[in-house]
Amino acid sequence: MATKPFTYDISRGFLPGHRACAGCGQAAAVRMVMEIAAPNCVVTNATGCLEVFSTPYPESAWGVPWLHSLFENSASIASGVEAALRKQGRLENTRVLAFGGDGGTVDIGFGALSGMLERGHDILYVCYDNEAYMNTGVQRSGATPYAASTTTSPAGRASFGEDHPKKNLPAICAAHGIPYVATASMAFFADLKRKVRKALGIRGPKYIHVHVPCPPGWGYPEKDTVEIGKLAVETGLFPLVEWEDGEVTRVRKIKRLPVEEYLKPQRRFRHLFRTEEGKAKLAEIQAIADSNIEKYGLAG
Amino acid sequence: MSTSQASNRRKPPFAVVTRPGSSLRNKTGPWGIQKPVWDWEKCTGCNTCEAICPEGCIRHLEKKQYEADYDYCKGCGMCAAACPVNAITMTTEHR
Amino acid sequence: MRKMIEGSRAVAEAVALCRPDVISAYPITPQTHIVEDLSQMVADGQLDAEYIRVESEHSAASACLxxxxxxxxxxxxxxxxxxxxxxxxLYNIAGMRLPLVITGVNRALSAPLSIWNDQQDTMGIRDTGWLQLYAENSQDALDMHIQAYKIAEDDRVLLPVMVCMDGFVLTHTYESVDMPEQEQVDAFLPRYNPLYRLDPEDPYTLGAFVGPEAYHEVRYVLQQDCLGAKEVVKEVARDFQKAFGRWSGDVIDTYHCDDAETIVVALGTLVGTLKDWVDARRAEGQKVGVVKLRCFRPFPGEELVEAVSGAKQVVVLEKAVSVGAQGIVASELRSALYGKATVPVACSFVGLGGRDITFDTIDEACKRAGDGETEFFAGLRTEVLEEA
Incomplete structure (x- = not known):
């Protein structure tokens, strides 16, 4: 097929040539967010996979003004950017977005995020949650799910992996009483884009927590990123919820698939399928999903 | 730069700023061996492949026609796996 | 206009005269009066700035970044x-070449907890790439802030500047200062015209990841520009004198050094005490002088060598300890003198954690230096050590 050459305009915000792993859920999610947000925006970015794979000097995959400083201060530098744009009269036409991974958001950047939300800055914070410190080699974070094996919460003869449930950061953000909080998944791209569009239409602090499967970190074939993402939602382990002014206003109903369908294809959970004790853990994980289904009314 | 048209000013210090979209020089196509090929007869035009591509290198030509830019496609196969009508085949014989 | 005001107030008013667009700070003693005064100015509508009340100093610096x-x-x-x-x-701001100005109020470091003055905090950040100016009195602190923005924002510099002022000794004492008029400051310090900024019309990437193929060169350029900033500090001091009629030194200042046999080197308010001490001892016939190290980063090695080379001995009074090594200023001065002059340099640690530095302390330091000691704590209270 002889077709005209491909061209890429920086107005799309996020461009090819970045160095994300093949099948990266985060890169896909960033594209979806930028499709809505670009070009009239400024992005701040915490240290992590996204920052490293998108800006190895002298290359940048960004088509919008983009600022990286440190691991834990994406929300703080965004606060300063927002204040400066307001003072300069540029905030009317420019959206400020702050990006971070789960480590940079749920753990080390948690205080900075809370401060940003509490102060009422007109910023959309997007957390790309791949459930561990992937950039440094799959170490456990506060967003790592129960019983997942990571390099610092490894499964072994005396351990079933991570021994605490995933921190519910979206609910904590909602507890700040901010106008809009949502969870989303890159596997439900229309839903994610709708939420980004909705958030950018609201003035004030907004938070979107996006589930982004990671082929090397979770241990599944890279082609299956969308499928794995869908299963996390359809089992009830990653509920898609929206909060407005602190109250749940909308959820996505699910098929209520058994959690094994989501867990079994992933290397990080395979130890659960090898022993009787592991099966008991599977029951505990099913209980977490059931609790989510009950709490948010996910059953269709 | 927009804020300083005067030519007598120095350039930004070395490596402090990077030009937008300069990643385009990094052709990631050679990362993968298999590439997606579309069967436009089967394609329904649902746009899933374009929407989920982590590279952003799939384009919509017409109603039910898509194609990938093999200069950047890493061959992950997400598009083929996610296509609801199996209109995409991953193959090494794509040229 | 002359007025009798607190040092913190003088700094707050000077900062306001510089018309900052964004202020972000987190309260900590004894910096509080400065940021309280600025907050009130914003609240009263006197200062048109965005004030971001952050949840930590890490975020204060980040918001400013x-x-x-x-x-x-x-x-x-x-x-x-x-x-x-x-x-x-702080490292990040300097590396990103962002011309921020911060007041570094000098206070001891924990543990043990102490809210009182010494200079261990600002000395501890000397390798960050920030320029550092040390104020002798309130007028100096006031003037330095106006100069600091001019230096930092110069295209040849593009580095952050910290104006260091001794906690309580300066921040909480009242002195008579000459406060410039807004028109004077506006003429001296035009509105910030950045060389690059975050702008969707011209969307640059700031803060890229740099590999071994270029990082070495990034650091080289940073070092060259920081060293080169010394000339800009001098130039701005001269321009400031022309505009405001005041001179308090550029990178260093000297007091009775021409014929001095003993020269004492110090930073900050201690210089004021030393000038009185020099007057007193010269009245007794002792040939002593003082070098005020006004700009510590970049380090004015050549200027210091020129100032002290004719003396028989140099005594550096240090309000900071590089624990496990030597006095910071003394070792840098010795390094600057190496191969150029043979004057001996002694280091006396003084006034840590707010201990008063009296004429007796200074006399003790000079005597022990004269006796051949090179590194020692002056003013130690032996009864406290014995109790321990």
Whole structure:
């Protein structure tokens, strides 16, 4: 097929040539967010996979003004950017977005995020949650799910992996009483884009927590990123919820698939399928999903 | 730069700023061996492949026609796996 | 206009005269009066600035970083533990070449906890790439802030500047200062015109990841520009004198050094005490002089060598300890003198954690230096050590 050459305009915000792993859920999610947000925006970015794979000097995959400083201060530098744009009269036409991974958001950047939300800055914070410190080699974070094996919460003869449930950061953000909080998944791209569009239409602090499967970190074939993402939602382990002014206003109903369908294809959970004790853990994980289904009314 | 048209000013210090979209020089196509090929007869035009591509290198030509830019496609196969009508085949014989 | 005001107030008014767009700070003693005064000015509508009340010093520095990257003039102030929490961001601001100005109020470091003055905090961030100016009195502190923005924002510099002022000794004492008029400051310091900023019309990437193929060169350029900033500090001091009619030194200042046999080197308010001490001892016939190290970063090695080479001995009074090594200023001065002059340099640690530095302390330091000691603590209270 002889077709005209491909061209890429920086107005799309996020461009090819970045160095994300093949099948990266985060890169896909960033594209979806930028499709809505670009070009009239400024992005701040915490240290992590996204920052490293998108800006190895002298290359940048960004088509919008983009600022990286440190691991834990994406929300703080965004606060300063927002204040400066307001003072300069540029905030009317420019959206400020702050990006971070789960480590940079749920753990080390948690205080900075809370401060940003509490102060009422007109910023959309997007957390790309791949459930561990992937950039440094799959170490456990506060967003790592129960019983997942990571390099610092490894499964072994005396351990079933991570021994605490995933921190519910979206609910904590909602507890700040901010106008809009949502969870989303890159596997439900229309839903994610709708939420980004909705958030950018609201003035004030907004938070979107996006589930982004990671082929090397979770241990599944890279082609299956969308499928794995869908299963996390359809089992009830990653509920898609929206909060407005602190109250749940909308959820996505699910098929209520058994959690094994989501867990079994992933290397990080395979130890659960090898022993009787592991099966008991599977029951505990099913209980977490059931609790989510009950709490948010996910059953269709 | 927009804020300083005067030519007598120095350039930004070395490596402090990077030009937008300069990643385009990094052709990631050679990362993968298999590439997606579309069967436009089967394609329904649902746009899933374009929407989920982590590279952003799939384009919509017409109603039910898509194609990938093999200069950047890493061959992950997400598009083929996610296509609801199996209109995409991953193959090494794509040229 | 002359007025009798607190040092913190003088700094707050000077900062306001510089018209910062964004202020972000976190309260910590004894920096508080500065940021309280600025908050009140914003609350009263006297100062048109965005004031971001952050949840930590790390975020204060970060918010300022974001504001400057977006093209605004920004300001913060901190001290001691707060400065330690900022350190990661301070390196980052310098590396990103963002011309922020921060007041570094000088206070001891914990443990043990102390809110009192010494200079261990600002000395501890000397390798960050920030320029550092040390104020002798309130007028100096006031003037330095106006000069600091001019230096930092110069295209040849593009580095952050910290104006260091001794906690309580300066921040909480009242002195008569000459406060410039807004028109004078506006003429001296035009609105910030950034060389680059975050702008969707011209969307640059700031803060890229740099590999071994270029990082070495990035650091080289940073070092060259920081060293080169010395000439800009001098130039701005001269321009300031022309505009405001005051001179308090550029990178260093000297007091009775021409014929001095003993020259004492110090930073900050201690210089004022030393000038009185020089007057007193010269009245007794002792040939002593003082070098005020006004700009510590970049380090004015050549100027110091020229100032002290004719003396028989140099005594550096240090309000900071590089624990496990030597006095910081003394070792840098010795290094500058190496191969150029043979004057001996002694280091006396003084006034840590707010201990008063009296004429007796200074006399003790000079005597022990004359006796051949090279590194020692002056003014030690033996009864306290014995009790322990």
């Amino acid at each position: 974001g504001a400057v990257a977006a093209g605004s003039r920004a300001y913060s102030a901190t001290t001691s533990q707060g400065m330690m929490l900022m350190i990661e961001v």
